[in-house]
Amino acid sequence: MRRTSLLAACAALWAFSPALAPGVSAQEPARVIPVYLVPRDLSFPMQGVVYNARVVADVRAWYGRVLGGRTFDYEPLVVQESRHTFAQLAADSFQAWWPLLQNEFADYGWPWNKHAKFKLLFLTHGAGAWAGSDSENGGLDSTSQAGKVDKGNWGGLAVIGDSSVAGVFVKVCPEVAHGKADSTIATAWWCSGSTYRGTVAHELGHTWGLPHPDAFTKGFRCADSTAYTIMQCHWWWEKERLLPYEIVHLRSLDFFQFDTAAAYVLLAETKALSVVRSRSSVLERGDSVVWVDGRGAGTGYPWAVMLDGAGARAEYAISGTTLAFDLGLARGSTAASDLRVDLDGKPAGLYSVEPGQAPGRFTLALHGARRVTLRVTRGRGRVVLGNARVWR
Numbered sequence: 001m002r003r004t005s006l007l008a009a010c011a012a013l014w015a016f017s018p019a020l021a022p023g024v025s026a027q028e029p030a031r032v033i034p035v036y037l038v039p040r041d042l043s044f045p046m047q048g049v050v051y052n053a054r055v056v057a058d059v060r061a062w063y064g065r066v067l068g069g070r071t072f073d074y075e076p077l078v079v080q081e082s083r084h085t086f087a088q089l090a091a092d093s094f095q096a097w098w099p100l101l102q103n104e105f106a107d108y109g110w111p112w113n114k115h116a117k118f119k120l121l122f123l124t125h126g127a128g129a130w131a132g133s134d135s136e137n138g139g140l141d142s143t144s145q146a147g148k149v150d151k152g153n154w155g156g157l158a159v160i161g162d163s164s165v166a167g168v169f170v171k172v173c174p175e176v177a178h179g180k181a182d183s184t185i186a187t188a189w190w191c192s193g194s195t196y197r198g199t200v201a202h203e204l205g206h207t208w209g210l211p212h213p214d215a216f217t218k219g220f221r222c223a224d225s226t227a228y229t230i231m232q233c234h235w236w237w238e239k240e241r242l243l244p245y246e247i248v249h250l251r252s253l254d255f256f257q258f259d260t261a262a263a264y265v266l267l268a269e270t271k272a273l274s275v276v277r278s279r280s281s282v283l284e285r286g287d288s289v290v291w292v293d294g295r296g297a298g299t300g301y302p303w304a305v306m307l308d309g310a311g312a313r314a315e316y317a318i319s320g321t322t323l324a325f326d327l328g329l330a331r332g333s334t335a336a337s338d339l340r341v342d343l344d345g346k347p348a349g350l351y352s353v354e355p356g357q358a359p360g361r362f363t364l365a366l367h368g369a370r371r372v373t374l375r376v377t378r379g380r381g382r383v384v385l386g387n388a389r390v391w392r
Contacts, residue, residue: 131199134206
């Protein structure tokens with residue numbers, strides 16, 4: 001749905017100063033950027049981070065199944081404490097989240113509506129039962145356009161409220177316990193986990209240019225099992241279907257030129273060849289999110305490599321096309337630091353980071369390199385490489 005109520009309608013730019021040229025930058029693929037967004041005055045459950053990371057992976061796999069092995073790529077989930085409070089975001093309507101987040105993330109360096117090749121996916125803590133989406137270059141005007149136009153192939157924005165996730169966490173569906181799981185007489189569908197995943201798939205579909213099918217077929221009904229689609233019936237996740245023209249259109253976009261294999265390898269999950277005063281934080285291991293100040297009220301990374309002060313080092317064997325990472329100093333660090341990145345023993349970039357500075361986003365083309373070395377060459381701060389990954 002687009003800028004509409006879920007219940008009513010469907011139930012930085014980096015500010016770093018590189019001490020040397022930061023190496024050969026590379027273009028990350030057309031992708032989804034998932035953000036677990038939290039108002040700066042709200043606490044949030046760590047299980048929300050774990051749950052949303054799983055949801056994005058599930059939605060990617062879902063598209064792979066319905067598109068016959070073709071799906072989208074996405075960055076690792078990041079946790080962002082907004083610069084706005086809950087009251088500022090909610091205002092008189094939850095749709096106030098939309099323009100505030102759009103402007104906030106443009107200031108951070110993600111202007112999704114500037115001919116971008118990414119979709120911003122906000123999984124928002126506290127936004128209730130609201131969801132909305134938009135595409136930079138609109139959507140299909142007819143089924144005959146499918147596969148013939150690039151509608152939905154540029155930037156996009158989606159905002160998903162988390163009230164059904166809260167239902168999953170606290171099990172607020174007593175009808176299930178009493179054996180009343182029929183969605184016509186109970187609310188089990190709302191907090192089953194199916195609705196939330198279906199909503200994410202649905203809203204992303206809009207960012208890729210797919211409208212509700214009743215825009216083309218008057219009277220289209222979800223109950224018609226011969227013509228089911230997630231773009232009309234997002235709560236019915238398990239049916240796993242899209243209409244033929246929707247499939248044709250998605251498979252023609254740059255976002256869907258990938259197979260279902262893992263899109264990248266996380267350095268935090270890679271066994272290091274050698275380390276000196278370096279450690280990793282891994283979500284699946286039950287580690288805490290690693291926080292960097294400077295963007296909004298703080299940016300948290302579920303996967304991070306941390307190097308403590310001058311002389312700290314970590315070395316990894318790698319295989320892929322592009323190294324990508326967010327770079328900053330851990331919350332509480334007071335001293336500036338320099339990080340050097342070597343590829344196969346040769347300097348590829350040297351970056352200076354300052355306390356309180358927003359985490360910067362960097363990419364390096366690997367050009368067949370098989371080994372990457374991260375080394376702090378100056379300073380006492382704890383350098384954080386947030387969600388560092390090697391794209392295939």
